[in-house]
Amino acid sequence: MSNRDIGLEILNGINEIKAFKEGKTKLRTTELSEPSEPKIIRSKLKLSQSAFAALLGVSKRTLQDWEQGRRSPQGPAVALLRIAEQHPEIFNDLH
Numbered sequence: 001m002s003n004r005d006i007g008l009e010i011l012n013g014i015n016e017i018k019a020f021k022e023g024k025t026k027l028r029t030t031e032l033s034e035p036s037e038p039k040i041i042r043s044k045l046k047l048s049q050s051a052f053a054a055l056l057g058v059s060k061r062t063l064q065d066w067e068q069g070r071r072s073p074q075g076p077a078v079a080l081l082r083i084a085e086q087h088p089e090i091f092n093d094l095h
Contacts (some may be wrong), residue, residue, distance in 0.1 A: 035081040039067040045088055054082050055091055 019025040024027040035041065042063075053063040056077060065071040073081055084091050 032082065035078060035085045037067070038073065038081060041081055041085045042067075045084065045091055047091075052085060055084075055094055
């Protein structure tokens with residue numbers, strides 16, 4: 001069971017927003033890098049197209065389209081590719 005105080009967390013968040021709007025604090029931001037091409041990531045993981053597509057939750061055809069430049073990954077797929085590239089151990093644990 002968690003000992004979190006959700007009410008306090010919400011209140012702290014509201015106070016942080018107010019402080020930001022009043023110019024009293026700056027919010028932390030992070031620039032995310034674009035992942036490498038899917039084919040490069042897949043070959044570093046040593047996975048077949050079928051296996052890599054299954055881990056990403058996309059069809060093999062979609063992965064082939066990405067690898068051949070007919071389409072580009074969007075939204076959550078980009079995030080998963082970034083994770084696969086920056087933390088391959090997570091994907092190695094899954095298959």
